[in-house]
Amino acid sequence: MLEMGADQVDEAVAECAELLRSVADRDWAVPAGSLEWSVRRTVEHVADDLIAYAGQLTGRAASGYVGYGIALDEGLSNEDAAGVVTATGGLLSAVVRTTPPGVRGWHSFAYGAGDRTGFAGMGVAEVLLHTYDIACGLGVARWRPPSRLSQSLLAHLFPHVQPGPDPARTLLWATGRADLPGRPRVTSWHWHNAIVLPVEDEEDEEAPAVLELRELSPAAAMDLSVGGTAGHTWLGGDPDEGSRAAGAMVARTYARGTHRPEWGTFVLVRLRDERALGTIGFHGPPDERNSAEVGYGLQERARGHGYATAALRTLTAWGLGRPGSPALRARVDPGNKASQHVLRRAGFTPADPPVVQDLAEGLDLRYERRG
Template sequence: MLLMGGDRIDEAVAHAAKTLRATADRDWSVPAYRLDWSCLETAEHIAGALVGYAGQLTGRAATAYVPFDIALDDGTDPEGAIHVIEATSGILAAVVRTAPPGVRAYHPYPHRSADATGFAAMGVAEILIHAYDIARAFGVDAEPPADLCEALLAHLFPHVPPAPTGATHWATLLWATGRGPLPGRTPLDHWRWRNARTIPAGHVTLHEVTPAVAADLAAGGTGGFTWIEGGPYDGTRTAAGMVAKAYAGGVYRPDWGMHVLVRADDGIAVGGMGFHGPPDDEGCVEVGYDLAVAARGNGYATEALRSLSQWALDHPDVTSLLARVDPTNTPSHAVLTRTGYTRLPDRAPTHAYGLRRA
């Protein structure tokens, strides 16, 4: 399972603490690998990031970082620094586990906010990557469990194609963070991770699905959401499978996958909506959606499609939207009409609707 949460933070810090204790008798005043910080300063950064992420979530920070930081006491030795990393990781794990559904807080990359799973993933990244920076300074191996690296890549680096043949997930993660070579890929001198976005849509919110969440949904899981009775519906699982397949094939493009529709008032997931792929050469992108039966008739699909369509048409690569509908699906025809889509020539065996940029 590739989902992110408190257990993943625990797993990451257990690995990092074991790795770092193999260097605790060394001089941590030396520079960490490829950083301007010493190893002790790098450990301080890990701890500061972890407790800072926890503070973002508990403080419900909306527009900026909560203005505080932590510092190691003067004279802290490597063992003390490791203990601080363990303690601050525990704080973040506890906050992630208890954060109410739907809570988001400020983080700049790339959508100005992240949810609890996003902060969990960022915490895991801080732990694994910077523990490597410290261990590498002393020639100590720091490779984490493969499934942990795979989960981190599928959640926080969806723009990075999975490990090529013969390469490990760890090698791919090091390459994605500018720390190592990877066969067939140019070394990176600049990188960012990528949190999933949300799009408000009246009574529902669209939550972008990462490849990690898509894989879980396609395999019959919940994707980390609490679903209405009868959900997720078949179309949502099929769309999730398409996202997972595209990611595994190295052709997935963030922004052009799927979203889960979550009711704003109670955090219950009611359906799925998204794109069948990126815009084509003419700037046309196809949309699709479905709702669990128990959620139909409340206007959720109309609100969500209106917001998603506007988001897409505001994108510079998009000039038009296309939707294909079974001729017998009268409610879906009505959703498209209410949202401003107009009938196009049929694309057998479906009816087609389109919406163009004004």
């Protein structure tokens, strides 16, 4: 699996500290590459982000950043400034290691929150990208982000970017720092934290959510498709075959460059025990008819408790609420009465025509839902 966690934070910080100490005898007042900041100000910014991200998780920040920051002491040597990055990086990696998987803290990218994996990825991104800026500003032309870290970062925080044979160059291109043959220059960019959709109780909207839909990143999808757990603890021990197939679908679209965040697969997690019960999601973004197909599947032990219906209602509300109010559709085997019941309870009705013949998959019933 393309991991993103405390070890990756430590690796990125070590790369940064090594570069900073190798240029500690130079003038850090010069601009850091294409940034308006000086090298010293950029170093301060990296340290500030690392400690801020740690605080977002430990403080369980619900809105905005926790109210503190960090500044380098006036007169602090360049060598000691490098040590500040090492220290703050260690704080973030320690927090990532000890934060439970369901905990999130506020961040604007995307949808107002990030979990421990998200904040680890954001920390790695800040470190690698600004180390590159610093290297450019000080004329260290040889420095590039490590390939494996770049590959992991792309698959976690840049799901909308098609990976290429050179992950470091792709990362620099995706963040406006380099050209990439065959792709237009990037002038505006952002990363993407996985979306989390709470599944509310339809009869009591004030009651706390008992389930969550957690977006599957391409990195987690690749792991799931080849026999891994995608970082989740699954009911019964192992993911079901339907979830592995859903992971493989995300992995394929990511490799082709057609994966779109929001329109992929979500893992259905039961909050009381943090167990993954199955997957639900879209088979891709809305097509030329402004219609997107939904699919879902639960592990056998999770069926019969209303989880699928509740999850589909939440996913449906999310999809219909996207810009342009796309229509949603679903296909189900005529013999699968339970799934047809789930669709009807979630507001889907038979399409016109209600039956479709697919040469590869056979006969299916069609359902649809419009806003």
